[in-house]
Amino acid sequence: ERLSNDFQFIEVGRCDPDKVPARLRKKEFGEIYKPFKQERAAEQSHRCLHCGNPYCEWKCPVHNYIPNWLKLVSEGNILEAAELVHQTNTLPEVCGRVCPQDRLCEGACTLNDGFGAVTIGSVEKYIADTAFALGWRPDVSKVVWTDKKVAVIGAGPAGLGCADVLVRNGVKPVVFDRYPEIGGLLTFGIPEFKLEKSVMSLRREIFEEMGIEFRLNTEIGKDISVDELMEEYDAVFMGMGTYTYMKGGFPGEDLDGVYDALPYLISNANRRLGFEAQESDFINVKGKRVVVLGGGDTAMDCNRTAIRQQATSVTCAYRRDAANMPGSRREVANAKEEGVSFLFNRQPIAVIGEDKVEGVKVVKTQLGEPDGNGRRRPEPVPGSEEVIPADVVLVAFGFRPSPGDWFESQQVATDDSGRVLAPEHHDFPFQTANPKIFAGGDMVRGSDLVVTAIAEGRRAAAGILDYLDV
Ligand code: FAD
Ligand code: SF4
16 A cells, blocks of 8 residues: 555655664765665655656666666566566676766766655665575576677777666677776776675676676786777677876975775775785785875775774865865765765875975965856965875876777777866767777776766667667
8 A cells, every 4th residue: 555655755755774873884885875775765765756758868878768767666566677687788886876866867866856866876785785695597598699709999888788788688798807807997996885796706607697708807908909809700899998196297206105996996806806916016004194185986985995994194185165076975875874084175295204295285265256167266376385284195196098019009099187088979889980999988088987987888889789780
């Protein structure tokens, strides 16, 4: 009777899954959100209004059929919901965990007008996790195999999105990655408290059962040349991400104790996963005063990893104010709860120290005129310099593309900032200047999100299928 109530959203408020209390979770790396129980998932799904023109679907980069699977969950029909969510999304269990829903699907929910958006992300995670636990697997039994095969460079969300669509259409994907596990930044960047590593290893098994082949620990351009791939395969997809670290361009950046964010996070992931080559590769901030520079997702992950490694203190300095932080609001709130101190409107101008870090010199900023992206530019306030004492500085200023050595010989064109030119609106979407090579994800759009990388990988696969005429 309760489930037949169309006004459920009035009686039942938005309720997120339970969180492990901050005092406990800051001592461990496990995921902080507990799974939804069946009843809670059904109740929360039933809050959906089933809008005629669902904005959530439009705002979701893979255009998930959100109200339809919410309805299935409210009826307890999880396996059908799993089938449906996999029609549009390659990694629903991952997106449910790491999408900034407040800026995407949930941000567009009509119930934001005073009632609180439907917990779309948590339900998506619930669908996939529950279906897998029940033994559900994507059904590829009706796939008619062609004789075509495609090399996918990079097992991040873009490469996986592409391989998923190819295999469902009978084209054999062989995915190469230089790392020992699939996932790209999902495994080696995003820490376990947001996305537990067993999620990706289970997904690898599922993909392998579907017919996707992975060749890990294999770097293209080093272990295998692109020329070989071009000869052996009918097409090539590149989803290689962005791995050139942005620098601040101020004195002291090379001092002992200053680390780029990603090597820090990767060293922690390698230790946790048992992939560490030698003990000295591990960057340990236990007992250190840590200053993190930046305000995006990467900075938040550094903050919270440092807390879990038992840093004495963690201070995050960001040059704009809280409202202008690019990181997910949910993760900023989680970082605060776990004990990270935020210093807003502070621009670093130097790292101080003799032969190792002793502090970071910052200047206060005020927001000036909007820049080219419409975001207000931070301007230094003269005479407001101060030094934040530090033993370790983690620099999280973002990433630039890292074009492959072979781009020129293969006529793969890039723009001035190194992003691969692979237009979405093209006869064959995401085709590069070399007709046989397609590309998507961060290396095409610049550092962005997991779900946009998946969306591009999937659309590029559709372009490849057209190009191969299958
Ligand atoms: P990647 O995930 O970078 O994958 C590229 C893969 O290509 C890697 O595995 C790499 O090893 C492989 N590769 C590269 N060159 C070669 C080669 N020559 N041979 C073989 N393999 C190669 N997004 C969110 O939506 N939510 C978040 O919470 C979030 N948090 C983030 C936290 C951090 C610390 C970082 C760095 C990013 C975060 N992002 C987040 C962004 C998101 O992870 C990326 O946008 C997304 O992973 C990009 O996917 P991709 O497939 O294009 O590239
Ligand atoms: Fe929302 Fe991301 Fe899921 Fe789309 S993929 S419905 S944006 S959580």
